[in-house]
Amino acid sequence: MADGTPTIYDWAGGSAALNKLTEVFYGHVLADPILVPLFAGMADDHPRHVAMWLAEVFGGPAGYSETRGGHPHMARMHLGRRITEQQRRRWVELLMDSADEVGLPDDPEFRAVFSYYIEWGTRMALVYSGDNPPPIDAAEMPRWTWNQTPPYQP
Numbered sequence: 627m628a629d630g631t632p633t634i635y636d637w638a639g640g641s642a643a644l645n646k647l648t649e650v651f652y653g654h655v656l657a658d659p660i661l662v663p664l665f666a667g668m669a670d671d672h673p674r675h676v677a678m679w680l681a682e683v684f685g686g687p688a689g690y691s692e693t694r695g696g697h698p699h700m701a702r703m704h705l706g707r708r709i710t711e712q713q714r715r716r717w718v719e720l721l722m723d724s725a726d727e728v729g730l731p732d733d734p735e736f737r738a739v740f741s742y743y744i745e746w747g748t749r750m751a752l753v754y755s756g757d758n759p760p761p762i763d764a765a766e767m768p769r770w771t772w773n774q775t776p777p778y779q780p
């Protein structure tokens with residue numbers, strides 16, 4: 627960032643860390659009875675695309691917008707999937723477990739901002755997946771910054 631504060635992407639460990647996270651996470655998703663009905667047919671490169679998305683949201687390279695269709699494509703991928711609250715909760719739970727498993731930073735500031743995005747993003751995915759999705763092109767790519775919890779750098 628301009629003032630020298632690392633981006634959330636950098637703090638997380640960059641693309642290598644996010645790819646590791648999504649690889650491990652979707653492994654758990656495919657083994658989960660509540661989530662597998664939604665993901666059984668997912669593309670092999672789905673974990674890599676979600677890692678690209680997260681990188682961009684958290685202040686890293688804009689690869690998802692440049693090569694994958696940006697926010698409209700992401701939103702469209704959730705249309706009509708009828709995600710339930712139980713599935714959303716499990717998705718969050720498995721992602722947080724995976725964050726621990728792959729050793730994402732566990733300082734309170736990083737985890738707070740990470741959870742903030744994941745809570746919002748999963749609720750948006752549920753909204754897009756339901757009966758009255760918002761217009762696909764109305765939203766911009768979300769960009770998450772530290773806000774109230776800048777990293778603690780002694």
Ligand code: HEM
Nearest residue numbers: 664668669672675676679700703713714717744747748751
């Ligand atoms: C912060 C939360 C979320 C993020 C960042 C996210 C991200 C994404 C992205 C980027 C794609 C498109 C990948 C591509 O470009 O091909 C996608 C697709 C998909 N998402 Fe999400 N998602 C979120 C929440 C959820 C939740 C809560 C569910 C269900 C419980 C879900 C189910 C799916 C499914 C089934 C697909 C299609 C997978 C495939 O067939 O390849 N997503 N998601």
